[in-house]
Amino acid sequence: MSDTIMRARAEQAYQTELTQLVEADSGPRPAGWQLSAAAVKRFICGDAKLGIKRKYYGDDALVERAIVSIMGNNGLMMVGEPGTAKSMLSELLAAAISGTSELLIQGTAGTTEEQIKYSWNFAMLLANGPSLEALLKSPVYQAMEQGKLVRIEEITRCPQEIQDVLISLMSEKTLTIPELGIAIQAKPGFNIIATANLLDRGVNEMSSALKRRFNFETVPVLNDVALERELILNQVNARFADAAEKPQLDEELVQLLVQVFHDLRHNLGAQALDATLSTAEAVNIVHSCALHSLYWQTPMSAEQLAQQMHGTLIKDKADDVKKLAHYLDAVVRERKEWRAFFNAGKALWMK
Ligand SMILES: Nc1ncnc2c1ncn2[C@@H]1O[C@H](COP(=O)(O)OP(=O)(O)O)[C@@H](O)[C@H]1O
Ligand SMILES: [Mg+2]
CATH class of the missing domain: 1.20.920 (Histone Acetyltransferase; Chain A)
Structure with a gap:
């Protein structure tokens, strides 16, 4: 990168470390992952022998559990007070596991179903009707198609009916596009990492159906x-x-x-x-x-x-x-x- 930018994404900032980890990695890799689970943990918690810097300070067991959650069928939900490194952890996990932390939805009161699934290029839609070319893929769509992790920040700020769009995506691992009569089936490696601030909870309390699709981890305030x-x-x-x-x-x-x-x-x-x-x-x-x-x-x-x-x-x-x-x-x-x-x-x- 010759042009300077204000903030590099984790996979850019730690490119050297990630390459090093890939090369030294002999552990088993879950399908669709760039690194073994052990190497992902080394990336986040540091490894003196390889010269990998510690990035998350706190409970290493929490990091291990988070990695295991992502391997499973459920998504990972990180909850906690603001500023406890939930977003940082989710970015690091996505960078290490999928090689990109770019697939991201920021939850707000205005988040729509289209932003979670797909929308259309209206000029093309009007000119030629619905087609794959006119389809604008959401980060979730791209993550399913490419077998990668997608991050949903501050999920509890989304209206509940929008949150619930995720339920069938997560249980069926399929996104249907009725307009085209097709369905996208997620590739291995796809999963969702969501974050929520405890102080926002209750604004739009999550449905229990959606809660069941996530493993919860509470990220604590450092007390040391x-x-x-x-x-x-x-x-x-x-x-x-x-x-x-x-x-x-x-x-x-x-x-x-x-x-x-x-x-x-x-x-x-x-x-x-x-x-x-x-x-x-x-x-x-x-x-x-x-x-x-x-x-x-x-x-x-x-x-x-x-x-x-x-x-x-x-x-x-x-x-x-x-x-x-x-x-x-x-x-x-x-x-x-x-x-x-x-x-x-x-x-x-x-x-
Ligand atoms: N336990 C921690 N380990 C490393 N950095 C931390 C920790 N807690 C807070 N931070 C710092 O706080 C910043 C903000 O955290 P962020 O991920 O935005 O918090 P949250 O999403 O939980 O509100 C991080 O980028 C990091 O600089
Ligand atoms: Mg955050």
Whole structure:
């Protein structure tokens, strides 16, 4: 790729690793898969011997179960709070198993049956009537035809009758096109990985018929301070991998941020914040601090950290300011080595 792009898909970003894994892979491959199940796990959880980087930090057994689910007849449904790496995991799984993570439907209240099955090029349809040439294939259609994985993000945001279009697709593994009198039968390797945020649940509660077609995995919030710190440092460094100038990350400040998130998630010294305190937010805060430090040519500081926290977390939630003030007063004040952060937070939240 000579042209620069803003964000590479997983199979592009990790092309070298994937090629390496294919070459070293001697394990049995499920029909339609590019890699053996063991190699897929190595791609996601890392392998020191092959020099494969860890990408998902957390329970390796969860990754194993997810891989096994995809081999079976059922789809894989990953549920959890926002920012727990559900989308990231589904992209990595699709890239490793099918060689592409491109087949994707983003679920919204406006998702239609056509977007899940197929639609028509209307000019051609009007000119010549229905034909294969006039057919516009959905990502699900393409995945069935090519024996690949398709991802459906935020499935619970789709209206239930649209979600339920998947039921017969998943049980029959067939998509019929009555207009042409044909049916597409899925090739081995086809399956669906769906994600849903628990906070959205209930908006359009899934039907039990559809639930039965999926194996559910709950992706938890990381609860390990050391692991989360390592994850943040790795991911922020990775975001500067191709940059000409690289920031100097302050590991102690990252440690402080992780501890603050940990405290707030466990309601230490404050009632639960309305803000999402996921690892994704923590990564973004450190990334912003790193950008500030790089372009203003100053070291990362507790002040910047507090300001970026404010911008990322508070948004329009005035109540959260009071809660943060409470946390500062009850917890941060006592930690003498956090003085700079206390003062910065005080200026922002204890007015
Ligand atoms: N356990 C984790 N391991 C690795 N990265 C994580 C983890 N939890 C969160 N992240 C980071 O958070 C980002 C956002 O996650 P995303 O997949 O969009 O979350 P979700 O789909 O669950 O809302 C990921 O790209 C990754 O940078
Ligand atoms: Mg997501």
